[in-house]
Amino acid sequence: MLKLNTMRDYIRLLKFLIPHLWVFFAAVLFMFLFGICEKASLWAAIPFVDNILAGKEIVMPGQQYVPLFLLDFVDRINVLGSRSRLTLLYWIVGVLGILLVSREVTAFFKNYFMRDLGERVIRDIKTRIYDKFLSLSLDFYSKNPTGRLVSRITYDAVLIRDSITTGLTDLFDQPMQVIIGLIVISVIRLWFDISWLLILLSIGVLPAILYPVKRLGKRLKKLSRQSQEKMGDINETLYETISGIRIVKAFSMEPYESDKFKRDNQHFYKLSMKTVKRMEIISPMSECAIFICTGFVILFAGKSIIEGTLSAGAFTVFVAALALMAKPVKRLARVYAILQTALAAGKRIFDVLDEESKVKERPDAKQLPLFEDKIAFDNMNFKYEDSDVLNNISFEAKKGEIIAFVGPSGVGKTTLVNLIPRFYDPTSGSIKIDGVDAREFTLKSLRDQVGIVTQETILFNDTVSANIGYGRGDESNKEEIIRAAEIANAHDFIVKMPQGYDTVIGERGFKLSGGEKQRLAIARAVFKNPPILILDEATSQLDTESEILVQKAIDNLMKGRTVFVIAHRLSTIKHATKIHVLDKGSIIETGTHDVLIEKSGLYKRLYEMQFADRR
Numbered sequence: 001m002l003k004l005n006t007m008r009d010y011i012r013l014l015k016f017l018i019p020h021l022w023v024f025f026a027a028v029l030f031m032f033l034f035g036i037c038e039k040a041s042l043w044a045a046i047p048f049v050d051n052i053l054a055g056k057e058i059v060m061p062g063q064q065y066v067p068l069f070l071l072d073f074v075d076r077i078n079v080l081g082s083r084s085r086l087t088l089l090y091w092i093v094g095v096l097g098i099l100l101v102s103r104e105v106t107a108f109f110k111n112y113f114m115r116d117l118g119e120r121v122i123r124d125i126k127t128r129i130y131d132k133f134l135s136l137s138l139d140f141y142s143k144n145p146t147g148r149l150v151s152r153i154t155y156d157a158v159l160i161r162d163s164i165t166t167g168l169t170d171l172f173d174q175p176m177q178v179i180i181g182l183i184v185i186s187v188i189r190l191w192f193d194i195s196w197l198l199i200l201l202s203i204g205v206l207p208a209i210l211y212p213v214k215r216l217g218k219r220l221k222k223l224s225r226q227s228q229e230k231m232g233d234i235n236e237t238l239y240e241t242i243s244g245i246r247i248v249k250a251f252s253m254e255p256y257e258s259d260k261f262k263r264d265n266q267h268f269y270k271l272s273m274k275t276v277k278r279m280e281i282i283s284p285m286s287e288c289a290i291f292i293c294t295g296f297v298i299l300f301a302g303k304s305i306i307e308g309t310l311s312a313g314a315f316t317v318f319v320a321a322l323a324l325m326a327k328p329v330k331r332l333a334r335v336y337a338i339l340q341t342a343l344a345a346g347k348r349i350f351d352v353l354d355e356e357s358k359v360k361e362r363p364d365a366k367q368l369p370l371f372e373d374k375i376a377f378d379n380m381n382f383k384y385e386d387s388d389v390l391n392n393i394s395f396e397a398k399k400g401e402i403i404a405f406v407g408p409s410g411v412g413k414t415t416l417v418n419l420i421p422r423f424y425d426p427t428s429g430s431i432k433i434d435g436v437d438a439r440e441f442t443l444k445s446l447r448d449q450v451g452i453v454t455q456e457t458i459l460f461n462d463t464v465s466a467n468i469g470y471g472r473g474d475e476s477n478k479e480e481i482i483r484a485a486e487i488a489n490a491h492d493f494i495v496k497m498p499q500g501y502d503t504v505i506g507e508r509g510f511k512l513s514g515g516e517k518q519r520l521a522i523a524r525a526v527f528k529n530p531p532i533l534i535l536d537e538a539t540s541q542l543d544t545e546s547e548i549l550v551q552k553a554i555d556n557l558m559k560g561r562t563v564f565v566i567a568h569r570l571s572t573i574k575h576a577t578k579i580h581v582l583d584k585g586s587i588i589e590t591g592t593h594d595v596l597i598e599k600s601g602l603y604k605r606l607y608e609m610q611f612a613d614r615r
Contacts, residue, residue, distance in 0.1 A: 010339060013160060013346050016121045023120065027113035028172055030106045035180040037103035122161035125349065126153050132352055137359040138423045139384065147236025152352055154235065159345035171339075174328035181328070227271040234264050275341070359425050361443050368441040371449055371531045373434045374398045375420065375562065380429035382415060389415050391585045393429070395578075397562055399531075404565045404573040406603060407582035413566045416582070417534045420564065421450040451530035451561075453554070455537040457517040459509035464494055465501045467509075468523045481527060488523035488553040490516070522553045533563045570607045579603065 017024055129152055141149075241257050375397045382390040390412045397403045405413045418424055419431055422438060431438045438446060459467050468481045481501065485491040493516055497503040509517045525533065535554060551572060567573040574593045581589035581596065581603045589601050596603040 009343050009346055009350070012350065013342070016124055017117065019124070020117055020120045023113050023117045027110050027117060028176075030110035030113065031172060031176055034103060034106040034110055035177050037099050037106055038177070039180050039184050040099055118161045122157050125157050125160060129153055129157065129349060129352055132355070135357055136355060137357045138418070139358055140355060145236045147233065147238065148229075149352075151235045152349055156345040156348050160342050160349070170328075177328040227268060227275065230264060230268045230271060234261070234268060237261050237264055359422050359443070362439065365442045366440060366445075368433065368445040368449060371433060371562070372399060375532070376432045376435075378430045378432060380419070380426045380431060382412070382419065382424065383427040384415075389585055393587060395580060395587065395590065397564065397578075399562050400560065401577040402558060402563045402565060402573075402575070404567055404576035404579040405582060406567055406570060406573070406579060406606060408606075411582040412585045413582055414536055417536060417564050417566060420532065420534065421447045421452070449530050450532045450534065451525035451528050452534045452536070453518070453521050453525050453557075457509065457514075457521045459505060459512075459517060459520060461504065461507040463499075463502050463504055464497070464520065467505065467520055468527050470524055481523075484523045484527035485520075487526045487556045488519045489556075490519040490523050490553070493519075519553050522557050526557055531561055533558060533561045535563065535565045537566050537568045570603075 133149065237257075237260060241261070377393045377395050380390065380393040381388075382393075393416065395403070405416060407413060415424065419426060420438075422443060425439065433441070433446075460470065464485075465478070465481050468484055469477070478501070482491060485494055485501075494501055494503075503511075505511050505520075509520065512520070535558075565573055565576065570593075573579060576593065579589075579591060579593060579596055580587045581601070583602055589596055589599060589603055591599070597607065
């Protein structure tokens, strides 16, 4: 029923089971024991119907196929039934009680181990996806909305868990029950000489179930893919609305956002109900097919019982075995639908896991020694997809210098500084640190020597100490953390907070003002103590009072470091060692503030525009 490519995808999902095979084999063992206990109880129907209800002896026409010990056992039952039908009834009830308890115990363990297996697999898949997210370069995130990426873990991974706990359980359990049931039916046919026609009528239900299920499965896979994409849209809407709640409220856009969410939610509901309709129709279709076949079986077998050519007890066991087989057959029909849903989710997850990071660490990469001399951009070009972003960039930054980049928005300033810690790699040319291409070094040793303070301050929903210590993963060194906060002009407002340095600041520093956030980010950079520092418009969104405090903190931070500054307010870079003016992806002017003013080029026009605005 599953195509070759589909089977390959499912086999790839099953590879997540390999670290947990012992759990899987334990579950399979209890599946087998459960099947034995369930089918063994059927045989009690023969003495109950023949000996107790009908008051007759059990007759086995196919005795030549019956083991001698079993013939002897049947003779004992016949003798016991002829002497005391009540005693035989007690024995039957006692044996059934033992089998029932055994069946429920094995059912518990088979279900427990399969659920455990599913949770282990989903844990591993989520970890793999999360680690993959962390390993990918920034270009991946520019192409994929956050909400859709989050849905890989929160929604798609759960569908795969269901395919393990339900789908894989049934994939192994139900065929096993069918096989055990077929063995029971075959034995009854041999021992009680049941007609082959009765067997053929019984298995005629399979094609009637499997064909429509296959047709439904294709549609379910498509619906599942659409549902997963729509769930990504819902997650994206939630993320944008919650993170931007101040803007939503400021512009009174609550009705608009509500209507947008309702539309996405309604679309997801409709897709879900289409899936539910196709999943649920499998059961009544199966029931109808089973009823038709069972009707023919009862008509044919009933005639044989009336004519005395078939044992009533044997027929009872035969019908009970068929009934127990019908359930696995129906479950297998649903398994196909579940697998189609899981495979659609698996495809999306594998799309992430198969994604190649464009920034790769070489196998022979070496540790970057402590930066000592200079950073050189050597005829560096960068292209994003099919668009040229930076062209023929060449300059040097010696240790201890402050290098500033200015220019209109969208000319590639942020992209340029992001190339230093290898968030991206140049399309051509190179960036050399102390004369060695940055791609020769390990990513960690390179990034350990780079500190970044950005325009958009990123803080975490944790304590002040944890946020400052994040750069080194060390929040226990309180003295150094306080020292970093003092250098960043942050200590005074921190100690006024309810729990001081142990205060949880909320998601993205929600409880802090813009200036306080920025000073915490600077304290984090101070604590990391990197020799190379990148400041990306770190004061552009602050009010005058906050800007003064933050600028003092930045001045403290820059001491003794090689600094790359992207400045929106040109007054903050007057003392830069060198200023590079970018336009249309190229450096068009270079010099100090005074030299560039004298050139009367783009820099002077930008400076005069700001000066005019302030007047």
